[in-house]
Ligand SMILES: Nc1ncnc2c1ncn2[C@@H]1O[C@H](COP(=O)(O)OP(=O)(O)OP(=O)(O)O)[C@@H](O)[C@H]1O
């Protein structure tokens with residue numbers, strides 16, 4: 008099968024370093040996602056894997072063989088472009104069978120494989136239609152079928168769902184996961200939508216300014232971001248400046264100015280005297296009256312500063328005694344109720360001893 | 369109610385204003401002269417040009433309507449032959465222009481945006497001088513005393529062949545026609561090629577198409593509307609051209625345009641000139657219709 012390895016890949020445009028010494032290993036059959044803000048180099052990496060760009064340094068190995076000398080049309084790698092890039096002068100059937108015709112397959116073989124491919128993406132009756140006669144979701148499926156028909160070893164998807172509306176996008180996400188499981192081909196997916204990345208991927212590489220910040224499974228990435236960039240980029244998070252001090256027993260403890268000690272697991276490398284932030288997700292922060300939160304190791308008094316009703320949940324911003332704002336998320340389980348606590352009310356916030364992470368600078 | 373009426377009136381007025389002048393233009397300069405020409409082709413020539421009267425007091429003088437001009441055209445094969453020759457000449461001009469313009473248009477369309485406008489300016493630069501001046505320039509370039517002709521004859525002499533004369537030959541007509549019409553082919557081709565989405569070529573390459581396949585499977589079929597537009601812009605005026613064969617062609621190189629011109633300015637046979645012009649128009653329309661029918665697929669996605 009297909010294991011992709013990027014070794015110290017660098018790509019410069021003039022003085023600008025678009026991809027900066029990136030090393031990644033993508034396992035065979037994996038759904039791997041490159042996630043990062045606009046301009047961080049995701050597309051450039053995909054284009055280097057596909058063969059449209061060439062690294063200034065480093066190697067791209069597919070099953071141990073360097074791809075750099077192989078032209079794009081000879082690589083066993085296909086791409087689903089953001090704009091789909093369907094050929095407007097060819098029918099759906101001609102579009103999907105294009106790779107087979109380029110490789111000069113026999114007509115009977117093409118007919119058979121086309122039939123299977125059309126069924127796989129549920130486009131059975133549309134083979135004779137032209138791309139402009141299809142809906143966005145159907146065009147997307149044509150692009151997928153076309154890229155998969157001659158079984159590439161690697162499929163690259165560049166923001167492939169970005170052009171769809173929210174509802175269709177969710178449907179296509181499910182289809183994409185099923186399709187990947189079915190064909191067992193290694194997928195490298197590019198997006199700047201973190202929710203999509205979390206929902207689809209086996210593993211995610213978070214990128215920033217040409218560098219990889221963290222590679223992890225979705226739940227670990229969300230739960231244990233390695234630095235402030237990753238913590239901030241994925242999901243909502245409150246960051247409170249904090250420092251590591253020595254406790255009465257000589258242990259490490261985390262202290263926030265004007266608030267006191269916070270009980271949280273401190274990572275191995277952190278030593279007394281380190282400064283950084285304590286970061287906690289809104290859904291880990293509980294909000295209520297004194298009695299409800301008594302069993303939690305961390306609890307503080309605060310004042311409801313503002314409240315954002317989002318339908319399923321309400322996000323409360325609470326001002327702590329030292330002036331910092333913390334966000335707490337409360338599910339609206341009672342129908343028709345938007346606010347449990349009024350703005351200006353004095354309440355308690357608290358969280359478990361294992362919630363949150365310390366990110367040192 | 370009231371608002372609705374006001375709205376529809378205010379939108380109808382500008383539409384009339386916009387389509388009015390072009391319609392008037394076409395009516396005055398195409399439809400009415402066309403009808404006059406059809407009538408003229410069925411009449412007798414006047415004594416000193418113009419047309420013979422419709423009614424005459426003396427029954428001996430020619431008057432009224434006749435199909436004589438059409439009978440005359442088909443009675444002598446020489447006229448049909450000139451038509452066929454002109455057709456071949458125009459077709460050859462179109463094909464040579466296409467073969468020369470396509471790579472040029474492609475090169476310009478794939479150049480960096482900044483240099484494209486400059487290159488297109490160079491393509492249309494010949495338009496800035498009168499085209500007769502261009503034709504005279506070619507007469508000089510191809511002349512028997514000019515370096516080009518001399519050099520060719522020296523080379524021919526080395527191989528023991530007889531010397532040739534470039535000027536007043538089909539070759540001279542052809543080369544000048546291509547010179548005159550080349551920009552008309554480049555412009556629509558460039559306009560078409562420039563619009564192609566480069567992602568399509570990336571996709572084709574990604575899916576296994578080599579450079580040759582990318583051209584024939586993607587670029588070429590997508591450029592069909594440009595090819596047809598350019599071919600029409602070259603073929604239609606080229607088939608009626610008279611100045612180039614007149615000035616650079618030999619005796620045998622005359623085209624329909626020369627025939628028509630001669631009927632009006634030389635022989636003063638207006639009815640026959642009208643007949644030739646009408647038959648030329650019909651022949652061109654037939655060709656355009658055939659090409660449009662054959663290119664049905666090209667228009668489907670455009
Ligand atoms: N051909 C090029 N010439 C110059 N700069 C380029 C070129 N291609 C990309 N860049 C630059 O490299 C950086 C990374 O581009 P890239 O397209 O990889 O970003 P991306 O992560 O895909 O962003 P987006 O989410 O907006 O698609 C950008 O700042 C871009 O301007």
Ligand SMILES: [Mg+2]
Pocket residue numbers: 049050051165
């Ligand atoms: Mg991109």
